Amino acid sequence: MSGVELSGELTIHAAAEQAPRLLAALEEKSVLRVRLADVTEIDTAGLQILLLARREAARIGSTVEFRDASPAVREALAIAHLSLEALS
């Protein structure tokens, strides 16, 4: 049980670095906690990464838990009518 921290921009500009990092962390842990407290900005590209991580976790039989959504994350999720629980 351990965590990974996503911080800064979770957008199209950083997606190419953020996605592999999250997926790699997922490979190593059976339960992965992802802190989103320091995400300053998130767009559809970022949302896609979270959804992909959720699906990937289900595929390899591990669990991913998103927590501590920053205001930016909260706002984006609200627009899409999603919640952190729904993503985990």
Next chain:
Amino acid sequence: MSFSDDDTTEALDIFITEARELLEALEEGLLGLESDPDAAETVNAVFRSAHTLKGSAGLFGLTHLVGFTHVVETLLGHVREGEVRVTPELISVLLPCADHIAGVIEGVAAGRLSATEPQEAAGAALLARLTPFLPGVFAVAPLPHDIPDPSPPAEVTRGWRLTLRFGPDCLRNGMDPLSFVRYLGTLGTIDRVAVDDSALPDAADMDPETSYLAFEVDLITDAPKPEIESVFEFVRDESDIRIAPLAAASYVDFIEAMPQRDRLGDVLLESGAVTPTEIDTALRIQRERSLSVPIGQVLIEEGLADPAVVEAALTRQRKVADSRSGDTQTIRIDATRLDRLIDLVGELVIAQASTTVLAAGAEAQGEVTRLIDEVRHSALSLRMVPIGMTLRRFERVVRDVCVDLGKEVALTISGGDAEMDKALVERISDPLLHLVRNSLDHGIEPPPERVRAGKPAQGTLRLHAYHDAGNIVIEVADDGRGLDRDRILAKAVDRGLIPASATLSDAEVYDLIFEPGFSTAETVSNLSGRGVGMDVVRRNVAALRGSIEVESVRGHGATIRIRLPLTLAIIDGFLVGVGPSSFIVPLDRVTECVELPPGPRGRDCMNLRGEVLPFIRLRHIFGIPGTPARRQNVVVVEQSGQRTGLVVDALMGEFQTVIKPLGPLFANLKGVSGSTILGNGDVALILDVGPLVSEHTDHERARQAPAMIPA
């Protein structure tokens, strides 16, 4: 979540099979508790069923099922702990809950993975009824979202459903789909957003800069449609943006979640998409134009219904047809039976190999024959299921009908472990249901009447199954009024079924109740007085190559006996030859074979040990040319107590045969139930003794009646 891949579908199939079994156990347990409220073992079993059901539903993310079952399980948990007492009232609330769960499961089986609005409302109502039984510390968990009004949606003119599929490069071009959704919020109220991630590829193939998500947004707004469209002006070319009026969309939703219906009009009416007046108008127009114009088209052309709604209704209707034809269900098989079959197939392969070695040829041939026989038996046994499951379902029927009619009836079931072909079990349960209802409705008297007749107030209904000479027999017996011979006879004369002068045996009189349109019920109750008649029961039983007979003692009850073959696929036949043709008579109908005594050619009856035996010349019926053999034989068959002879040229002995159904071309052919292929490649017709005999002996009997032949 979506169930698209085959593994999941298969797993879901297994879940549905299990869930149905768990539900049956649950219902059975509840009924058991009603008669024995303190049975700890039953309480445990019922709790376990609910618990397992909830757990499995959770695995598939069927939240609507989990939420509802959880409350039921909690309550049962309290019962198990002895905190809640089992009372008839409690059972009366829990039984409908089991029904509700069954409905949800059948919904899942039909591919609906979330609750429909009417279902949700019904579920909430049931949970509300459960609440008083729960100990105070426990409050019913609220349902995941507010219960919407189950009535069909009212016309919402300002609601729009937007389906947004942005182009793959929109992110790279600086367009963020989320910001479009955000902007839509400024135009009005966003009622609902659904994110569709089904286009998201595997992690390995994903390009983080490509846009994969699609959105569905329900927007309530004053803005006219063009204004909504203009929001997407810059992405229109590479995206797929659809804007449809929400009224149609919500009807479409409602229709998609509806239980299945056969008729398009029913679907549209029930969903509230069209009013009865509109349907009537459309039907009238359809009649005026011609029936070849589909009603859906009429509705659209007359502006009575939205094309999208009719389209949704049509697919709902088509789904009915699909699910009826594609009835692929899983079946549970006893592992030892399967092992046995696989062992046999292995042996068969070895034996087959040794037939190619010439020296051992003949012996190996015999071995192969023996093995094939066993393999066939073994394969058929896989499809054999005990009939008990089906019979036990009637406990609930009896309970509910008694409540409806104010009667007291105890149901006893015996012989439930007798096995029969699964396909047969499924097809016999409807006729049985009708017979059970008939007994409860017309057979067993209300308690006061029973007491006046000197019987116990509580009537008894007995379901009894047993094997008998290659058949399975199911009896439905009651200790009620019995059949009123005189009334049946009077009614049959009245209906012109028989001449007033006819003298009939008791069995013949009772048999009349199976005639079309014959019902002795003077009051039409809501049970068996309408719906299928006994004639349909008989037809259904006959279609399964079975027979049905009635025994009755006035004032003491009636027994209806259904006799069915064990399997639909194979019969033991008796092979006979007429000229160049071969026929197969089902062996269970054959009582004996005798030589045809020489006699006048025109006569179609003979003397069999002092009795008149009418006979049928197969050569004559099937128009087989050529002269009969010098010494013909008579195969004596028995059909509902009457014996008849079949005159044939040659007897070729017993023969186990695999039935091949006849094509639709021969659907109306009476007296032939199927065909089979003989070892030499010839086709032999399988005779359907029942219709054959009744068809041809009736007028023969009529002809013979005035002049009995001297013995």
